[in-house]
Amino acid sequence: MIRVKPDERVRVSLVVNGRWLFGHAEPRMLLSDFLRHELKLFGTHVGCEHGVCGACTVEIDGRATRSCLRYAVQCDGATIRTVEGLAVGDTLTPLQAAFNRHHALQCGFCTAGILMSTTAFLAENPKPTEAEVRDMLSGHICRCTGYEQIVSAIMDVAHGGG
């Protein structure tokens, strides 16, 4: 933990998607703003800035976390994974590929957060029931899809079949 005065900009260093990166932040700067505007990782999206919509979800030290509810300075030294860290080169993860196959995204604005939550969720619960998937998704708002194809995509990845 670093100590900072209210209007002081300090250097924040952290591992993002496997690389040590750093930027500067005042204590009040949200992690979501830091990732986007300091580190230029625009794949993380901001939908409400009050922790309800889930669009800004990233993995912090292995846990799916809303980046609008963390300050950047709290994350000094943390290991973070964002949506940019999922696919390897041109190869989508099975989850990303299933989202494409099932038409689980429309505008795609909420998608990054849902992918991050789901990736962490499936790591802990690889064979969830549909009710468990829907419960996990209740931390996210998607206004386009009605969630139906998102649930299908996740169930497909979890239970195989294509």
Added chain:
Amino acid sequence: MTEPARKWIGAAVPRMEDAALLTGNARFIDDLEPVAGIRHAAILRASHPHARIRRIDLEKARAHPGVIGVVAAAEVTALIGPIPSAVRAAMAYYPIAVDKVRYVGEPVAVVVAIDRYVAEDALELIEVDYEPLSAVVDPEAAAGADAALLHEAHKSNLAQSRTFHYGDPDGAFAAADAVFKAHCRYPRYSSTPMETYGLVAHFERAPDRYTVWSNFQGPFILHALMCGSLKIQGNRLRLITAPHSGGSFGIKQALYPYIVLMAAVSRLVGAPVKWIEDRLEHLMGSSAAADRAGSVEGAFTRDGILTGLRFHNLVNVGAYVRAPEPASVYRMHASSNGCYKVRNIFIQNDLVVTNKCPVGLNRGYGGPQFYFALERLMEIAARGLGLDIVEIRRRNMLEKSQFPYISPGGSHYDSGDYLAGLDETLRLADYEALKRRRDEARAAGRLYGIGIAAGIEPSGSNMAYVTLAQTVEERAKAGAKSGALGVATISIDPSGAVTVRTASTPAGQGHQTVAAQVVADALGLRPQDITVVSEIDTLTSAWSLASGNYANRFASIVITAISQAAERVADKLKAIAADELEVAPEDVELADGTARVVGVPEKAMPVRRVATSTHWNPAGLPQGIAPGIYESVVMSPEMLGSPDEEDRVASSVTYGYVCDLVAIDIDPATGRVTVDKYVSVHDVGNELNPLIVAGQVHGGFAHGIGGAMLEELVYDADGNFQSGTFADYLCPTAPELPKLTVGRVRTPSPTNPLGSKGMGDGSSMLTPAALANAVADAVGSDEVELPLTLNRVWDIAHGRRHERAGAPRARIGAGPQAAAKPGGLVGEGTVELAAPPAQVWALLLDPKTLASIVPGCERLDLVGPDRFVAAVTIGVAAIKGSYQAEIAIADKREPASMRMIGKAAGALGHGAGEGRVRLEPTATGGTRLSYSYSANVGGKVAAVGQRMLGTVARVLIAQFFKGLERRIEPEATAEKRSMWRRLFGGGDA
């Protein structure tokens, strides 16, 4: 000519858009830095629903380090004029409040700074001196004679009233066997796209011109209005849309006033300005579907034949008639018969202004409100006539043989088989089994209901339908309007690669994939070979008034333009290939990447080679073939004419059909509605991509469920906005959505070569009506209003009248203390104090005592007889702010009772309320103090802290009396404290 083989159209092709979106590679407006030197804007918004602006002091904000500039109405209106409106009313609309604020969230000033954090810091330094005025939010109250007047120059809140007669409605009602009436109130909600509004505005000199990058969705008819307000010609306002838009559903239409505002701000502060709306701004100050009141009456024969309709639509457009309003009430106008045969229709449309945010496009635009009226009426009539809810529809629906059909209002219904759709719905739902389940459930004492809603889904809007808001004379004077231009350009570059430009600004609807499918079939290529550019740049794209993404126009109009352009390119390729292959052009087909002779597939050449020859070897082209391949089509569906003298207009191009049936079970203990079965059958003509069609149906359904069950932009009766977060404005999440069974009927549209119909809105239009019908059936009451929240359904199920926030009503209780308007805070309580009433009375009126016991009190002074002013700091959850309070004491009856009237205001909000205190002696020589209070709270604290306000009030009151107790019993309290310390060694309990 041979019909091209359809290999891709109709196939479930996964979207080409997805890879960028799935990997964080897609760029939305807030990800763009399209010009160097961008500064960041924040908007100071009205915290009062209705107030005169006496004075604005911008100087402290201007002096704040990091601030580039601060502007308010005076500066902005020196540069721009009001935004034009289709309704002639003295209600000038500017994108910033001039002299008065008329809704919570209305822009008052703009700060531009080096970053958004600093800009928001400076907002708090702007001082606005408001003179609060009484407000009105209810459409029925607004139309009343004694309502607060929003626009003094117009002398009424009724912005416009028009009546329409089609056929002989009076005759139909006179001859009717039975007349039924549905009173309709429809709430205000919004599709709240996950990405809020955003733009970058950049002013450049000589020639003076504005460039604005944004996530505006169109319609680009609004470009003309923006230019009018900015007082410039069209080529001096360059609008560029971002490559991706995070959802729109109509809502991003109302970004346009901010484009005007920030264009002006960029000029005034001398820098490119980025403004990204936050969620609170979006919920309180962007746009929404219009809430409505009114009624519909139906004239029926005893056999249940609907012979006449009378609509009275009272439309709450919010504080201004912001273009394209009043289009929301005219979108369905020409189809006011819905899917029925009725030909005698009377319509009265009254538009009222209230102290709510202006309304605009939202998914289904006018459809949900319309069907809520018509389909509620059908079920009320069915019950009244003793008919089954299916049978009454069966007797009235248009029959397959009647298509194409011209409706009483002038709509050209292109194709349909409504009865087949109804039958398919019943089959999928197993209607007879559901009725048995209902019987069983009711026999077991449960509340079970079944509802239906059916209707047409108009797509591809005639830009002229909004001129129905004008009289025939006004229309003649303004000049005829008609049409809905579809624009598409297809080019093949010197490498042989195909590019399609659509100017269709999608926000997730997959236009790029579908356009590529259509062009791939026409040119014998694969979709992945084709690049589709769907964004607009008004200086370099082919576009017109109707461009943009709304009214399901892609599959009804844009696709026609794309098909026609593709056909022209195909014809040219075939002509060149025919020359090379030495056959007639009609003997050439484009397939599998080749131009080949029909029936002789080995006689072929690559399409790419044919195309590149137009660039590399123009001299070798056959006679009459122009070099290069660049085909632009600008078309307008031929039936979309001007409104005629009888106010009839073909307002849309294609007419899909939706039939919903839902069965629900209500838990009487909680009011929870559980969907037992939901079936939705759609006719979208030929499906261009079934994956995308399914996505649109499920998405539209989710919006319908949200509107029916959860979502409402809530205002209290004073106009204070109360749903400024996603914890207050509830969008459906995955567990809330019931299982949806989707069915299909298919009647290809004859209006375009692909037979497709626009789609996407249908379920959002019909779902709310179907659910309301099912709940009405379950509870046996027609007093059903949306949203069907737990409280409301519980009230209806128990025969209680539900108190609607924002509704006008008589004061509660007998005393003058109970003055809280609906939606405000109320509470009461009793405390026992150890001192006699006289001592308590003295303490309550002693400024020093009050200063020490009022929670958060920093100062409290007696400023006159029984008048105090105070400075207090109060925290509501994370929202901590300072407030200046004024308290007056009235109706003193020493030492028995008094009334306290107070108001408070601070940067984060304001409130006004009353409390009554009653003191009675107790047997032990103490006092029983009972109190009741009511208050209305406004501003940011009300918008985002609504869930906590009641609790915070109770906590503060408890703290107050705890303090009072301490003043009364210093000895006893001190003793208790010291004992506590002795026992536990800690601080205060």
